[in-house]
Amino acid sequence: MWDVAIVGSGPAGASCAAFCALAGWRTLVLDRARFPREKVCGDCLNPTCWPVLDRLGVSAEVRAAPNGRLSTVEFIGVDGRAVSAPLPSGERAEIAIRRSLLDHILLRRARSLGAEVREGETLLSVSRGEHWQIATEQSVETARILVAADGRNSTVARLCNLMPRRGRDRVALQTHVPLPRNFGDRVVLQLLPEGYSGQAPVGDGLLNLCLVSRPRDLPAIKCWAERQFAIPTDHVWRTIAPLARAALPASQPGLFLVGDAARVVEPFTGEGIYYALRSGELAAAAICAKDHRRYTAAHRRLYAGRLWVNLLARSAVLHPRLTTNLLRCLPNEKQMLGLLTTKVVRL
Numbered sequence: 001m002w003d004v005a006i007v008g009s010g011p012a013g014a015s016c017a018a019f020c021a022l023a024g025w026r027t028l029v030l031d032r033a034r035f036p037r038e039k040v041c042g043d044c045l046n047p048t049c050w051p052v053l054d055r056l057g058v059s060a061e062v063r064a065a066p067n068g069r070l071s072t073v074e075f076i077g078v079d080g081r082a083v084s085a086p087l088p089s090g091e092r093a094e095i096a097i098r099r100s101l102l103d104h105i106l107l108r109r110a111r112s113l114g115a116e117v118r119e120g121e122t123l124l125s126v127s128r129g130e131h132w133q134i135a136t137e138q139s140v141e142t143a144r145i146l147v148a149a150d151g152r153n154s155t156v157a158r159l160c161n162l163m164p165r166r167g168r169d170r171v172a173l174q175t176h177v178p179l180p181r182n183f184g185d186r187v188v189l190q191l192l193p194e195g196y197s198g199q200a201p202v203g204d205g206l207l208n209l210c211l212v213s214r215p216r217d218l219p220a221i222k223c224w225a226e227r228q229f230a231i232p233t234d235h236v237w238r239t240i241a242p243l244a245r246a247a248l249p250a251s252q253p254g255l256f257l258v259g260d261a262a263r264v265v266e267p268f269t270g271e272g273i274y275y276a277l278r279s280g281e282l283a284a285a286a287i288c289a290k291d292h293r294r295y296t297a298a299h300r301r302l303y304a305g306r307l308w309v310n311l312l313a314r315s316a317v318l319h320p321r322l323t324t325n326l327l328r329c330l331p332n333e334k335q336m337l338g339l340l341t342t343k344v345v346r347l
């Protein structure tokens with residue numbers, strides 16, 4: 001009998017596992033992947049992550065891993081015009097770090113604090129009597145508390161009939177390519193007629209390249225990226241959908257949803273990892289306090305003050321030409337983008 005079973009070991013699951021194990025709870029983590037693994041992400045670590053990483057005791061290890069330090073964010077419109085805004089500097093700077101490195105550091109930390117981590121185990125079924133029973137191909141386990149940390153297509157949420165019906169949505173593609181010469185220490189957010197692209201240097205001479213578009217525009221946006229970054233046409237990209245979906249209830253007695261499983265935000269603002277780490281921490285605190293409502297309230301507060309910038313960004317990227325034209329008309333475009341950037345990366 002486990003006190004807590006956590007499905008998924010991305011930043012949300014690993015954070016929740018580490019804090020639960022630290023508090024002395026018998027904690028099991030299952031992930032279908034074997035680590036280290038890459039995943040579809042812009043790899044940018046918002047400065048708001050540092051305090052959580054400090055509390056997890058992994059900040060030094062994250063800084064020591066290969067990464068790209070980002071000093072500015074550059075917005076490029078569909079007309080090719082660029083406007084840049086500064087990012088925080090010093091110890092709390094924004095960095096880009098491959099998820100194969102970041103997630104592995106977090107997972108190792110959870111393990112070292114006493115969580116049992118099983119890789120290569122896919123959740124297949126969930127049933128609930130007095131306790132939760134969760135089954136993978138390899139094992140059946142019983143737990144008092146179940147945590148869904150299995151991402152935007154959460155199997156736990158689906159098996160518990162919480163997942164809303166999927167509408168038609170955009171798709172994201174991601175890969176790492178050789179860093180173009182003179183790319184510099186900037187993260188680029190580029191609006192394109194077909195969607196948008198994010199680009200960030202992640203260290204080791206590599207660039208993270210993300211593309212987001214509607215399915216019908218994928219061939220065109222891929223073609224743009226192949227020309228721009230000299231990528232062979234048979235290159236294999238990682239892919240994920242949906243980019244948006246309704247938020248789910250963060251908790252109910254005995255069940256907690258953390259990270260993307262609970263709420264998916266527009267990737268443009270690069271905040272998903274922060275929400276994942278912090279919601280994992282908040283869920284662990286509520287599990288320790290045996291008060292699931294405390295988590296639901298804290299989860300609401302976590303997003304309440306910040307979400308508006310993300311929603312604004314979503315409207316902007318859904319209409320790239322209109323956004324470009326609007327920005328061009330603004331007399332104080334640079335200050336406005338600088339202000340919005342500060343809201344996203346503030347500690």
Ligand SMILES: Cc1cc2nc3c(=O)[nH]c(=O)nc-3n(C[C@H](O)[C@H](O)[C@H](O)COP(=O)(O)OP(=O)(O)OC[C@H]3O[C@@H](n4cnc5c(N)ncnc54)[C@H](O)[C@@H]3O)c2cc1C
Binds near residue numbers: 008032040174260
């Ligand atoms: C294109 C794009 C770019 C992004 N860029 C950024 C960025 O630059 N910065 C940022 O902060 N955020 C970014 N995000 C968001 C960020 O990637 C997510 O918010 C973050 O990964 C959420 O973490 P998580 O732990 O909730 O889920 P995930 O990281 O998705 O982890 C879920 C884990 O669950 C496991 N799993 C899934 N199903 C099962 C199952 N059935 N059984 C067992 N295990 C399972 C998976 O293997 C995975 O390891 C981006 C997202 C996209 C789509």
